[in-house]
Amino acid sequence: MTDETPVGGADGDSEDGTGDERDLTHVDEEGNVQMVDVGSKPDTRRRAVARGTIHLTESTVDAIRDDQIGKGDVLATARIGAIQAVKHTWETIPMCHQIPITNVETTFDVADERVTLTVTVETTGKTGCEMEALEGVTTGLNVVWDMVKAAEKDDDGQYPDTQISDVQVVSKEKHQE
Known part of the structure; x- marks a missing residue:
């Protein structure tokens, strides 16, 4: 079947x-x-960039900026989570190859009611790194959500203003060695 x-x-x-x-x-x-x-494919330098956004209340974003979230530094923790996710993508995506990650960059854009995370992944190998960049973004944003849960919950324990959106591969590049 x-x-x-x-x-x-x-x-x-x-x-x-x-x-x-x-x-x-x-x-x-x-x-x-x-x-x-992919054994017969030549090694090539590859780069992928992915981005996504978590929508939050303005007061939560202010607390992130002021380092006033009780669990600790939200963006530093999310950065670690994103990098770890990139490194372990092959363990969570079926049939995804384990690739040698040569660089990971994370950038946060903190606005009034949102935090946007951009993850750039670089490798030299036989297959691309878009899935690694996407895993970095989604995990990094999930870490932000986990860190700010207490601030985002309403009186009923729900998250009416919290959502992750616009996760996408912004670009991918491949350069022959």
């Missing part, structure tokens, strides 16, 4: 993500899920 749906954009797929259904890269001839063999 298989529930495979071709989505494109995966390791070994065409660069534009428009692989033909008969050319599924993560499914063998019998329909079994498999990891793509």
Whole structure:
């Protein structure tokens, strides 16, 4: 029994993500899920940038700026979480290759009612690093949420103003060595 749906954009797929259904890269001839063999691909320098936003109340953002969140330094903790997520992406995304991360940069843009996190990942290898950048963004933003939960809850214990949105790959680059 298989529930495979071709989505494109995966390791070994065409660069534009428009692989033909008969050319599924993560499914063998019998329909079994498999990891793509990238062994014959040349090593290339690669860079991916992803970004996402967490929407918060203005008072929570002020508390982040003033380092007044009871759990500690929100952005420093989120930065650590983002970097750890980048390094462990291969453990959480099925069929994702473990790649040598050569650099991770995290940038926070703190505005009135939101915090935007941009994660840049660099590697030299046989496959891209977009998933690592996305994992960094989503985990980093989840860490922000975890750190500010007490400030964001309403009287009913809900989060009516809190949401993560606009997670996307901003760019990806590949340069032959």
